[in-house]
Amino acid sequence: xxxxxxxxETLYFRNPxxxxxxxxxxxxxxxxxxxxxxxxxxxxxxxxxxxxxxRTAATKIxxxxxxxxxxxxxxxxxxxxxxxxxxVRQAGLSYxxxxxxxxxxxxxxxxxxxxxxxxxxxxxxFRTLEEADLWLKTx
Numbered sequence: 001x002x003x004x005x006x007x008x009e010t011l012y013f014r015n016p017x018x019x020x021x022x023x024x025x026x027x028x029x030x031x032x033x034x035x036x037x038x039x040x041x042x043x044x045x046x047x048x049x050x051x052x053x054x055r056t057a058a059t060k061i062x063x064x065x066x067x068x069x070x071x072x073x074x075x076x077x078x079x080x081x082x083x084x085x086x087x088v089r090q091a092g093l094s095y096x097x098x099x100x101x102x103x104x105x106x107x108x109x110x111x112x113x114x115x116x117x118x119x120x121x122x123x124x125x126f127r128t129l130e131e132a133d134l135w136l137k138t139x
Contacts, residue, residue, distance in 0.1 A: 032068035053091035065101035097132035
């Protein structure tokens with residue numbers, strides 16, 4: 001019998017952009033809000049995620065997009081040119097499971113980020129939280 005991934009999580013941080021949780025299977029989950037947060041709030045969420053990766057020695061992220069709005073080109077560049085390389089270098093980020101959102105424009109912005117990421121991690125996209133959770137647990 002499968003259990004919900006949410007049963008094994010601990011809240012770490014929350015802001016208007018979303019929530020960061022630590023899963024007992026050893027990964028960090030970003031759960032995004034449907035609102036249109038400020039760039040500083042989005043980057044703040046990512047910085048707290050990096051801190052949690054470092055504190056727990058986790059090397060995997062599950063990013064649950066839900067109804068998250070698409071990221072601006074500036075935020076996409078900040079992720080691909082700065083945050084992702086730092087997360088790989090400073091925390092050993094190796095895997096990122098993405099539960100795709102409902103917004104087609106948002107899915108295109110995610111595809112652009114994945115395509116522009118010159119370094120690890122390995123990205124894999126999923127339709128459900130349960131599928132993404134199962135994949136991360138096999139690594």
